[in-house]
Amino acid sequence: MTISSLFRFTFKKAGAIVALAAIVACSPSYNWRELDVADGHVRAAFPDTVKTETRDTRVDTMTMPVTMASAKVGDGMFAVVSAPLPAEIAASPGASRGLGVAAMRSLYLNLQVQPPLEFPPYGQVIEIRGQSGGQPFWMLARVWVTDTMLIEAIAAGSEKGLPRERAREFLDSVVLKKTP
Numbered sequence: 001m002t003i004s005s006l007f008r009f010t011f012k013k014a015g016a017i018v019a020l021a022a023i024v025a026c027s028p029s030y031n032w033r034e035l036d037v038a039d040g041h042v043r044a045a046f047p048d049t050v051k052t053e054t055r056d057t058r059v060d061t062m063t064m065p066v067t068m069a070s071a072k073v074g075d076g077m078f079a080v081v082s083a084p085l086p087a088e089i090a091a092s093p094g095a096s097r098g099l100g101v102a103a104m105r106s107l108y109l110n111l112q113v114q115p116p117l118e119f120p121p122y123g124q125v126i127e128i129r130g131q132s133g134g135q136p137f138w139m140l141a142r143v144w145v146t147d148t149m150l151i152e153a154i155a156a157g158s159e160k161g162l163p164r165e166r167a168r169e170f171l172d173s174v175v176l177k178k179t180p
Contacts, residue, residue, distance in 0.1 A: 030073055030166060034173070037069040037118045038082035039056035041149050045173035046078055047166065050157050056082075075161035076113040078170045081152040090148060104150060125171055129159070144176060151176070 010060025030047040037044060037052070048071040057066045064086065070079035089095045104126065108115040110133055120126060120143045129138040140157035153174040155167035 032169075036177070037080045038067070038149060038151055039084070041082065041146065041177055042080050042151060042153075043173075043175045043177055044069075044153065045170065046079055047073045047076075047170065057099075073166075074157070076155065076157035076163075076166060078167075079152075079154045079156075079175065081154065083150045085145070085148055085150060096145045099150055100143055103143050103145075103150060107139065107143075107152075107154075111137055111139065123176075132156075138162065140171050142171055142174060146176065 032045045032047055033050075034043060034045045035050065036042065036165045037050070046069075050069050050071050052067060052069045054065055054067040056063045064083045066081065066083045068079050068081045070077055072078070085096065085099070089099055100122060104119045105115045107126065108128055108130070111128050112130060113128055113130040123142055126143070127138070129136070129142070131137055137153055137156065138159055138160040141152060141154045141156075144151045153171055155162065155170045157167075
């Protein structure tokens with residue numbers, strides 16, 4: 001199962017962000033705020049006002065609603081991407097694992113990097129350096145598949161425009177919540 005298009009909209013405007021950051025000479029400011037996202041399944045601290053967008057995205061033979069809650073500071077993008085698992089995926093541990101691996105693989109492919117043969121356990125930080133919009137780009141990400149949701153936390157930006165400590169601060173703030 002491949003779902004690289006599932007999260008492609010996360011990086012669709014990355015080239016524009018990098019170009020804009022090159023024009024803006026001032027240092028970005030971070031105004032952190034915690035909030036619940038992913039239908040209440042995640043608590044995260046975002047560095048600016050959060051915008052939320054939901055799109056129906058085709059995955060193999062099914063369409064899934066994918067929601068991205070994101071904030072941008074300078075050329076850094078901080079996002080939590082989530083999708084409720086269809087019943088047939090949720091009922092099958094193999095299918096759930098396949099979806100999680102496909103999500104991790106898509107992160108590499110979106111930055112034009114060959115994915116590794118083995119992927120880390122859910123929730124472990126993944127660092128990827130590659131290209132987006134023809135420019136050097138990098139990200140820190142974490143992926144989880146719970147009983148009911150696929151969740152990704154992503155901090156991404158240009159090599160020069162996204163400070164590592166800010167990306168790490170965002171990823172460290174993302175916590176899965178126990179839901180009833």
